[in-house]
Amino acid sequence: MRRWRDEDLDPFAALNADPAVMEHFQKVMTREESAGFIDRIEAEFEECGWGFWAVEVEDGAPFIGFVGLHRVPFQVKSSTAIEVGWRLAQEHWGHGYATEAAERAVRFGYDEAGLLEILSFTNPANVRSWKVMERIGMVRDPSSNFEHPNVPVGHHLRDHIVYRFPERPDGLRRPN
Ligand SMILES: CC(C)(COP(=O)(O)OP(=O)(O)OC[C@H]1O[C@@H](n2cnc3c(N)ncnc32)[C@H](O)[C@@H]1OP(=O)(O)O)[C@@H](O)C(=O)NCCC(=O)NCCS
Structure with a gap:
C-alpha cells in the first residue's frame, strides 16, 4: 500500500472504465475523471496523512487498485464519518x-492516525464489497441505513447499508 505514482493512471483509468468494476456505481469514469480522482486522493494524503492507498502485489502486479481511508463528504446518521473503501x-x-489491505488500513487508522471510528457502506447488491466488511470484522448496522445523497431519488443504487466495528466496553468501535 503506497502513495500514487504517475504510471498508476493507465491501469487506474482502465479499471474505472470497466463496467464490471463499476457495476455498483452510476457510470464508468473517463481517463480525465480518473486523473482528477487521483489528484483528490493525493490532496487528502497531503491534508490528513492518509487516504486511498494505491495497492500493488509484492513480487507481482505494480498496481491493482486502491484500498484505504476517506473522509465521507456527506453525513452518515447525522455525523461526519471516515470510511474504509476499496x-x-x-x-x-x-x-x-x-x-488484507483493508485490515491494514483500519489498523493504521485506529492505531497510528488515532481515528475514533471507521465505517463502511455500500449498496446492498454489492455483495463482494460487504463480504469484505464482514471478513474484516465489521457488522451491519441497520439503524444507519441511508439513501446516498449523490444518487437520484428512485435510482436502484440509492439505498445504502452501513457496517461498523462492534462497540467495545470502553465505548470505542475498533477491531478486537
Ligand atoms: C469489492 C472488491 C474489492 C472485493 O474484491 P474481492 O477480491 O472479492 O475481495 P477480497 O480481496 O477480500 O477477496 C475475497 C475472495 O478471495 C478469496 N481469498 C483467497 N485467498 C484469500 C485470503 N488469503 N484471504 C481472504 N480471502 C481470500 C476469498 O475466498 C474470496 O473469494 P470468493 O470471491 O470466491 O468469495 C471488488 O469486488 C471490487 O473492486 N469491486 C468493484 C469496486 C467496488 O464495488 N468497490 C466497493 C464500493 S462500496
Missing part, C-alpha cells in the same frame, strides 16, 4: 487482497 481491477478479485 476498488480493485477485476482480474485481481478473489485473492483476498482487498481484505
Whole structure:
C-alpha cells in the first residue's frame, strides 16, 4: 500500500472504465475523471496523512487498485464519518487482497492516525464489497441505513447499508 505514482493512471483509468468494476456505481469514469480522482486522493494524503492507498502485489502486479481511508463528504446518521473503501481491477478479485489491505488500513487508522471510528457502506447488491466488511470484522448496522445523497431519488443504487466495528466496553468501535 503506497502513495500514487504517475504510471498508476493507465491501469487506474482502465479499471474505472470497466463496467464490471463499476457495476455498483452510476457510470464508468473517463481517463480525465480518473486523473482528477487521483489528484483528490493525493490532496487528502497531503491534508490528513492518509487516504486511498494505491495497492500493488509484492513480487507481482505494480498496481491493482486502491484500498484505504476517506473522509465521507456527506453525513452518515447525522455525523461526519471516515470510511474504509476499496476498488480493485477485476482480474485481481478473489485473492483476498482487498481484505488484507483493508485490515491494514483500519489498523493504521485506529492505531497510528488515532481515528475514533471507521465505517463502511455500500449498496446492498454489492455483495463482494460487504463480504469484505464482514471478513474484516465489521457488522451491519441497520439503524444507519441511508439513501446516498449523490444518487437520484428512485435510482436502484440509492439505498445504502452501513457496517461498523462492534462497540467495545470502553465505548470505542475498533477491531478486537
Ligand atoms: C469489492 C472488491 C474489492 C472485493 O474484491 P474481492 O477480491 O472479492 O475481495 P477480497 O480481496 O477480500 O477477496 C475475497 C475472495 O478471495 C478469496 N481469498 C483467497 N485467498 C484469500 C485470503 N488469503 N484471504 C481472504 N480471502 C481470500 C476469498 O475466498 C474470496 O473469494 P470468493 O470471491 O470466491 O468469495 C471488488 O469486488 C471490487 O473492486 N469491486 C468493484 C469496486 C467496488 O464495488 N468497490 C466497493 C464500493 S462500496
